[in-house]
Amino acid sequence: MKDILSYYFLLFIHGFLLAQGGIRTLGELPGTVSETSGLIFYNGRLITHNDSGNEAKLFEIDTTSLQVVREVVISNAQNVDWEDISQDELYIYIGDFGNNLGIRRDLTIYRISKEEYTISDRVSAETISFEYEDQEDFSNNGNSDWDAEALFVLGDELVVLTKQWLAFGTKAYGIPKTPGEYVAKKLGEYPINGLVTGATLNPNTDELYLTGYSFTLNPFLVRVQGGTQTTIFTENMERLNLDISPAQIEGITYIDNDSYFLSSEMFSRTNPSITLEPRLFSFHTQSMEAGDEIPMDDPIDSEDNPEEIKEELLLFKRFGSNMLEYRLVTSESVYGYSIFDTSGRRVQHKIRPGIPESTIDVSTLKSSVYYLTFYFGNKSSTRPFICN
Numbered sequence: 001m002k003d004i005l006s007y008y009f010l011l012f013i014h015g016f017l018l019a020q021g022g023i024r025t026l027g028e029l030p031g032t033v034s035e036t037s038g039l040i041f042y043n044g045r046l047i048t049h050n051d052s053g054n055e056a057k058l059f060e061i062d063t064t065s066l067q068v069v070r071e072v073v074i075s076n077a078q079n080v081d082w083e084d085i086s087q088d089e090l091y092i093y094i095g096d097f098g099n100n101l102g103i104r105r106d107l108t109i110y111r112i113s114k115e116e117y118t119i120s121d122r123v124s125a126e127t128i129s130f131e132y133e134d135q136e137d138f139s140n141n142g143n144s145d146w147d148a149e150a151l152f153v154l155g156d157e158l159v160v161l162t163k164q165w166l167a168f169g170t171k172a173y174g175i176p177k178t179p180g181e182y183v184a185k186k187l188g189e190y191p192i193n194g195l196v197t198g199a200t201l202n203p204n205t206d207e208l209y210l211t212g213y214s215f216t217l218n219p220f221l222v223r224v225q226g227g228t229q230t231t232i233f234t235e236n237m238e239r240l241n242l243d244i245s246p247a248q249i250e251g252i253t254y255i256d257n258d259s260y261f262l263s264s265e266m267f268s269r270t271n272p273s274i275t276l277e278p279r280l281f282s283f284h285t286q287s288m289e290a291g292d293e294i295p296m297d298d299p300i301d302s303e304d305n306p307e308e309i310k311e312e313l314l315l316f317k318r319f320g321s322n323m324l325e326y327r328l329v330t331s332e333s334v335y336g337y338s339i340f341d342t343s344g345r346r347v348q349h350k351i352r353p354g355i356p357e358s359t360i361d362v363s364t365l366k367s368s369v370y371y372l373t374f375y376f377g378n379k380s381s382t383r384p385f386i387c388n
Helices: 007-011 114-119
Strands: 014-017 023-028 036-042 045-050 057-061 068-074 082-087 091-096 108-113 126-132 147-154 157-163 170-176 180-190 195-202 207-213 219-225 237-241 248-254 259-265 267-270 273-276 279-284 312-316 323-329 336-341 346-351 359-361 368-376 379-387
Touching: 036 091, 036 195, 036 259, 045 082, 045 259, 082 195, 091 114, 091 147, 108 114, 126 170, 147 207, 157 195, 207 248, 219 248, 312 368, 312 379, 323 368
Parallel strands: 014 237, 036 082, 036 248, 082 147, 126 180, 147 195, 195 248
Antiparallel strands: 023 279, 036 045, 045 057, 057 068, 082 091, 091 108, 108 126, 147 157, 157 170, 170 180, 195 207, 207 219, 219 237, 248 259, 259 279, 267 273, 312 323, 323 359, 336 346, 336 368, 368 379
């Protein structure tokens, strides 16, 4: 792995900006689907599901009122960690393959007959089980590269895209669409510089859209043209940052040739305090234009904002090092710092008046994403970093 763990990657992942007006925020989704994690459009309605630990249900959402108008129970399924949903002409496919720690041996895709789904609010599913052909280590070492949150149909195969917490990329794996037990074959990989959470292949245009977000919840799209069952990622790829930050984008689906919906999951943290409600968005490819390349996290220009406290916190962690290096510039008194994991649990804390040293020992932390927070009286400054 190259030295892409520097603060330049964490703070300034570059791409193309979606032009103003290209994406619309349609509104908040109801609490029933606050953990929406996948999206398809079928029979004039959106269909979504919640992720890990929730009921084995699909929810239909009216695209005008944004209310849940129907619930369908999958009677013989369990929601261990449902992460995406896809469809073809005959079936709906639900991916139960969320696997943050890389330890699961029960990766599953549920297949549901559309004929049965259309006439009944309680249906049964057939099971497609799989394992990755190149995974050898199933030990718990913290967040892994074997998580997956994206699924789409390509010909007679299902394609699963991994969400790599360590490599910041994604791998594509092919699995037959018929029930059975399979070894998922690797079809390609791509250093996407982010966390992939959803995918949709538009059969009308053969355009594949991947969606996800950075570690600072800056969402993006990647448009792939010309992919095949042997070559998913091509030279004809375009990355578009979405001007709706911050948002934990989880689902994406096509509606017609150039119309799409996106959904975001509820996100909440206690420190720093932030709550993002689940929302629904739409965009049209005809209104998308490539803008100038800009950083995903624009720093405040203190000269243009004289009222702002002049604080600057930059992080750097060298590959293989146990020391987190930082540069802290502030006019305020520093009272201490804390390190939080992605669940909001504090894993380190020190009270240290005055300007602290320039390094922090993180050798006791497992491989994962963390947040470093410095406290300045009643204010704070937070930045993410990765331990590998």
